[in-house]
Amino acid sequence: MECRALFNFTKNKLIIFLLIFSFLPLFIMRLVVYPIAFNALRDEIIRNLRLAVNKQAELIAAWMEGRLSNARYIANNPFLIQAMQKTGNALTIEVNEYFKSICSDFGYKEIFYADRNGKILFASNKALYGENILEQDYYRRAIAGAFFVSNIQSSLELTGNVAGFQEADTPAMIMSLPVKNAPDAILGVLAVCVDVAEIDRVMKSVHFGKTGEAYLINKNGYMLTTSRFTDELLQADRIKKRASLELKIVDPYTKKPTKGALECINGGEGYDAHGYPDYRGVRVLGFWHWMPDYDWGVIAEIDVNEGYGKLYTLRDSVMFVFAFLAMGIVIVVFLLVKKVTLPYR
Incomplete structure (x- = not known):
């Protein structure tokens, strides 16, 4: 009886040890490697959005200064x-x-x-x-x-x-x-x-991604430049002719200003790397910067699914492989333990 109990105890310990040894690399990949890769990608996306916003702000300021200087010269x-x-x-x-x-x-x-x-x-x-x-x-x-x-x-x-x-x-x-x-x-x-079409041309000189866009807003939260999604907005009857001066930057479902617009209008510079609904109701990653000299704000956004798309694909692939291997490992461990312990039964 004691031998039987010792045998079962040893078998269970062996099963647990083999399972831990087999699953440990997968757990490390999911709990350590994936978060590191995610944080690195997140930082890269925000850095690119920041560069886009700063570049747009510089181009607009230079364009405005050029027009002001030209007006002074004429006068x-x-x-x-x-x-x-x-x-x-x-x-x-x-x-x-x-x-x-x-x-x-x-x-x-x-x-x-x-x-x-x-x-x-x-x-x-x-x-x-x-x-x-x-x-x-x-x-x-x-x-x-x-x-x-x-x-x-x-x-x-x-x-x-x-x-x-x-x-x-x-x-x-x-x-x-x-x-x-x-x-x-x-x-x-x-x-x-x-x-103002001249400012549009300045804004369109910087491109990023399939869904990324940068746009200008005023202190009342209205878009001042054209939208990349004008056709979509027209179909949804959000605008009559154009986004400029017609489209208020609000979540279409809550009718409240988007996070990017609200914080930008309040005179700040910041970003959101977790995602928030934009003026289409689509979750986006965003960076914003207020230009106090003109009472304008520059916002750059890209859809979360595009920004994190490759990482989401990697995550799903890892989870699929994880589940597939888990089933195989469990079967192999039980067969191996059964074979190893068979002479001692």
Whole structure:
């Protein structure tokens, strides 16, 4: 009886030992190697998103600085200052052609000059001649001596329905500044209407992945650039024409701002490597950065399934192999123990 008990005890110990010895490498792979690989991939994805956001922010800041410098150059051009103090059809035509060439070279929508009474005297678009912009905010700010940069808005809202503006429903912004012939002598206001499509082209210069995108938002949480998923948004009736100024960055199911948008608007820089629902309701990994000089935020996101896709595939493969080997190991161990202990029965 004691021998039988000792035999069973030895057999059970042998089974446990063999099972532990067999399963140990698999447990190490799942509990140690996989987390290390996951953390390394996560850090790489966030690093790439950070680089994308920082690159976009640098490109936008450089683009904006270029437009601001260009507006200052135009306003301080001696030829323009002299022309504004004289009259004559030939001079008007010459200034207008100068404005047209600048619009063509830099992709501006319109450039125009208004005197101290708000009357437009020179413009790249002849339909603007004679229009009065005295009540427009951008004019009042500049005639008071400020260099004013508007928010990105629809041209219709931006220009206050002033006749003559083209493409009145497209996103744009206006830069306005005083034109002076002396430090304290303001002759009038120069205004440059900038097409936001230029910012879109800047944003699209950085690409990553099949689902990755970077976009610009304002302080109210609206997208300012085009979406990579415009067709999907149109089909879902989330937008009428375009994402810019129409799409609010909210979770479509909860109607609350996405984590990236909310934290970005609050003036921060950060990331989420675990995943959160984006404006499509799809879980994404994201990095965001607020640009306080312009009240804009840059967000870069990529679908979780794409970002972690290869690792998820590896995990599933490991688990399949783990389960397959586990069954085989259990059978082999029992057969081996049975064979080893058979002479002692």
